[in-house]
Amino acid sequence: MKNSIKLFLTILLISLTSCENAKVEKNIKMYSSTWDEIINKGNLDLINDTHFTEDITLVMSPENIVGIEGFKDYYSNFVTGFSDVEFTLADVFGQGDKIVKHWNFKGTHSGEFFGIPATGKSVNVEGVTLVKMKDGKIAQEQDFMDNMVFLQQLGILSNPENVGIINGLYNAFGAGEIPNVLAALDANVIWNEAEGNAYADGNPYIGPEAVLNGVFARVGADHEYFNLANIELHDMSNNQVLATLRYQGKLKKNGVIFDVQAAHLWTLKDGKVVAFQQYVDTKKLADISKK
Known part of the structure; x- marks a missing residue:
């Protein structure tokens, strides 16, 4: 009897783990393809309620950006502000409804970027984003990158060296x-x-x-x-x-x-x-x- 219970629990655990892994893989696949389309192909229309929750939140200081329209307006600066864009995911992994991505962004500053006129300078920056998913949609993101290096590459700040x-x-x-x-x-x-x-x-x-x-x-x-x-x-x-x-x-x-x-x-x-x-x-x- 005890052996039967152990076998049942083992099968149940394997089944649950398999389902959980499948869910994580599905989330990662959806997340990766969505951002590839948005940044590399400039398809801002994918920032919608099919791929993002209505209260999608970009965690940042001094105030979070909440909602699909605000989120789209924010990232439109990257799409319209840069040409020759290459956005690649160096590594992506997840657990449960959480995803971590290590990314690289390259481009030429050829358009207005958050009010900064085009400088014609090239950027090559790396960062990490913490992501929360909800019901297969992107619900929250928080970016971590060296903004000082980014601004230096744009020529807005000087290299301290x-x-x-x-x-x-x-x-x-x-x-x-x-x-x-x-x-x-x-x-x-x-x-x-x-x-x-x-x-x-x-x-x-x-x-x-x-x-x-x-x-x-x-x-x-x-x-x-x-x-x-x-x-x-x-x-x-x-x-x-x-x-x-x-x-x-x-x-x-x-x-x-x-x-x-x-x-x-x-x-x-x-x-x-x-x-x-x-x-x-x-x-x-x-x-x-x-x-």
């Missing part, structure tokens, strides 16, 4: 390590000296070699010494760093010693300098050269 990169560049220049300075420049860097500066005759200098020959070599040839002093770095938006500093040097041709205020605006991308703009008192430099 930018200041350190520029600081290292100035240190290398001060130590006479010009190859290390050039290594910090992008292969197609656009370098502009201040208008009116003698070295602006080659503007814009394109590429590290042009900067070396058109600016650095000439500075070295024209001066007994040339130093950068009182350097202060200021982190800016759009992956830019502003440096305020002074040029201190001695001209070879007339022996004049000078101390001139200057500023440099650096633009970076992926850890490399892609643009440089110099600002300096060019009249003072010209007057010094004439003495």
